[in-house]
Amino acid sequence: MKYNYQLRVSPEAAAKKELLKKEVSRHSGIGVSEITHVEILKRSIDARQKEVKINLQVDVYVAESFEAKDFSLPDYHDVTNKEEVIIIGAGPAGLFAALRCIEGGLRPIIIERGKDVRSRRRDLKALNIEHIVNEDSNYCFGEGGAGTYSDGKLYTRSKKRGDVQRILHLFVAFGATRDILVDAHPHIGTNKLPAIIASLREKILEYGGVVKFETRVTDILITNNEVSGIITQTGDKIAARNIILATGHSARDIFELLDRKGIEIEAKPFALGVRVEHPQELIDRIQYKCDSRGEFLPPSPYSIVKQINGRGMYSFCMCPGGIIAPCATSPGEVVTNGWSPSKRDQPTANSGIVVELRMSDFGKYGNSPLAGMNFQKSIEQKAWVLGGETQRVPAQKLEDFVRGKVSTQLPETSYKPGVTSTDLREVFPEFIHQTLKAGFVEFGKTMKGYLTNEAVIHAPESRTSSPVRIPRDPGTLEHIRIKGLFPCGEGAGYAGGIVSAAIDGEKCAEGCIARIKAAH
Numbered sequence: 001m002k003y004n005y006q007l008r009v010s011p012e013a014a015a016k017k018e019l020l021k022k023e024v025s026r027h028s029g030i031g032v033s034e035i036t037h038v039e040i041l042k043r044s045i046d047a048r049q050k051e052v053k054i055n056l057q058v059d060v061y062v063a064e065s066f067e068a069k070d071f072s073l074p075d076y077h078d079v080t081n082k083e084e085v086i087i088i089g090a091g092p093a094g095l096f097a098a099l100r101c102i103e104g105g106l107r108p109i110i111i112e113r114g115k116d117v118r119s120r121r122r123d124l125k126a127l128n129i130e131h132i133v134n135e136d137s138n139y140c141f142g143e144g145g146a147g148t149y150s151d152g153k154l155y156t157r158s159k160k161r162g163d164v165q166r167i168l169h170l171f172v173a174f175g176a177t178r179d180i181l182v183d184a185h186p187h188i189g190t191n192k193l194p195a196i197i198a199s200l201r202e203k204i205l206e207y208g209g210v211v212k213f214e215t216r217v218t219d220i221l222i223t224n225n226e227v228s229g230i231i232t233q234t235g236d237k238i239a240a241r242n243i244i245l246a247t248g249h250s251a252r253d254i255f256e257l258l259d260r261k262g263i264e265i266e267a268k269p270f271a272l273g274v275r276v277e278h279p280q281e282l283i284d285r286i287q288y289k290c291d292s293r294g295e296f297l298p299p300s301p302y303s304i305v306k307q308i309n310g311r312g313m314y315s316f317c318m319c320p321g322g323i324i325a326p327c328a329t330s331p332g333e334v335v336t337n338g339w340s341p342s343k344r345d346q347p348t349a350n351s352g353i354v355v356e357l358r359m360s361d362f363g364k365y366g367n368s369p370l371a372g373m374n375f376q377k378s379i380e381q382k383a384w385v386l387g388g389e390t391q392r393v394p395a396q397k398l399e400d401f402v403r404g405k406v407s408t409q410l411p412e413t414s415y416k417p418g419v420t421s422t423d424l425r426e427v428f429p430e431f432i433h434q435t436l437k438a439g440f441v442e443f444g445k446t447m448k449g450y451l452t453n454e455a456v457i458h459a460p461e462s463r464t465s466s467p468v469r470i471p472r473d474p475g476t477l478e479h480i481r482i483k484g485l486f487p488c489g490e491g492a493g494y495a496g497g498i499v500s501a502a503i504d505g506e507k508c509a510e511g512c513i514a515r516i517k518a519a520h
């Protein structure tokens with residue numbers, strides 16, 4: 001027999017099988033010896049009360065054996081001789097689009113400017129240690145896209161985007177831990193992501209797909225308002241009748257190309273601010289309301305949203321036990337973001353803290369569709385100058401920032417290229433500076449101990465979402481005017497993270513399948 005229960009247990013009971021059986025027995029009246037297996041279906045941490053509890057949904061097997069479900073892949077067939085779809089970009093959107101194309105009987109040809117996951121590591125090292133920014137291979141560009149060397153948080157704010165469970169099941173089938181199906185806030189971790197991405201690529205190749213690394217698209221050819229091919233940086237031309245454009249939010253050259261060619265794109269609001277780093281222990285004390293989190297609780301995350309001077313200011317991509325990464329994609333700019341290993345075992349917690357921007361904020365940059373992008377770029381370039389014209393970033397202790405005092409000494413932070421003590425007021429326009437200042441005071445009221453000089457803020461956190469939208473027909477998902485062009489994923493403005501980008505990739509592949517079917 002199998003029974004389903006909701007339980008509320010201590011962190012230790014949630015972690016230890018025998019203790020959990022005892023809890024189930026106490027809750028259900030079933031004898032411990034009769035319970036053959038307890039399978040956790042959902043797990044979330046409730047830290048609202050003084051004592052932290054774990055909420056569980058479990059299946060309890062009584063006098064019946066349990067067999068772990070096999071997460072098999074869809075039924076793929078060889079597509080070597082099938083109609084081709086060009087996919088520009090091997091981020092989550094591009095890779096999941098490719099798999100869906102194979103499922104639908106089309107041959108994906110992925111064109112990626114960066115390197116495979118393994119070769120990419122060398123460029124990340126050069127970026128961290130020698131401050132060299134390779135414009136084709138960095139934390140945003142290369143196999144797996146911006147998602148590869150990320151935290152690998154796999155939750156999406158909007159469940160309306162599509163079938164999240166399907167994407168999570170595919171991740172498990174490609175090697176992710178089954179915990180991602182159970183945890184309320186699943187994550188994979190930077191150390192585990194590259195192998196998963198590589199096995200995804202292997203599957204695409206196995207069934208006849210093609211992946212071309214170190215190949216940057218420099219032009220998209222259009223004939224009579226319909227795509228006809230692409231040109232790469234070597235001048236090669238590849239003919240194409242269907243193109244999924246999944247180049248991410250940092251491919252400024254692609255936005256400029258579309259604008260230059262008169263292909264409609266629009267500026268869109270995004271958010272921008274700083275990346276703050278606290279000792280993880282301090283965040284644990286605040287969130288778990290205890291001196292130490294102990295053996296059975298994970299490093300605590302936090303999430304905070306405030307309205308300050310009529311604008312939203314919120315935490316973004318918070319990484320418990322994580323590292324701040326240099327995410328510039330061109331020389332002459334600095335950008336921060338964060339990642340964490342699967343165990344989240346680093347001593348620091350970091351988070352983007354960003355201020356919502358409006359279209360009117362980009363005024364100085366005109367009415368151009370690139371106004372938001374140019375605003376973003378100007379702040380990244382200013383920070384580069386103030387940081388010392390290397391990958392060092394301007395930084396300030398948090399309380400000093402709020403008091404308007406330049407920090408005399410900065411502690412070493414997890415940001416490897418290093419920090420330069422700066423009055424961060426100089427980095428931002430006054431409205432962002434004032435909002436951040438007032439907002440951090442409010443954060444300190446909600447999370448007692450948060451506003452402290454033990455925390456260091458790094459500037460800027462500027463690539464929160466795309467500053468551009470590429471408009472598409474909501475039915476066919478093709479560009480509003482150019483037939484056969486499918487703007488896809490985060491760069492096109494239709495996703496905001498790994499899972500939503502993967503979902504959008506699948507949707508665009510379905511758009512291609514429908515278009516090709518209709519043509520036959």
Ligand code: FAD
Pocket residue numbers: 088089090091092093094111112113114136139140141142143144145146147148149150151152153154155215216217218246247248249250251253254317325327337338339488489490491495496497498499501
């Ligand atoms: P991208 O992942 O940006 O992929 C675009 C790809 O296109 C890149 O590989 C790029 O090289 C390629 N490309 C660009 N231009 C060209 C061209 N001209 N020719 C050929 N190829 C081109 N999201 C989460 O959900 N959870 C997290 O924990 C998380 N942490 C993050 C941490 C970091 C450090 C970073 C940088 C991002 C993080 N994100 C996270 C965001 C997430 O990675 C993105 O939302 C997601 O990768 C977007 O997917 P995408 O496929 O739309 O675009």
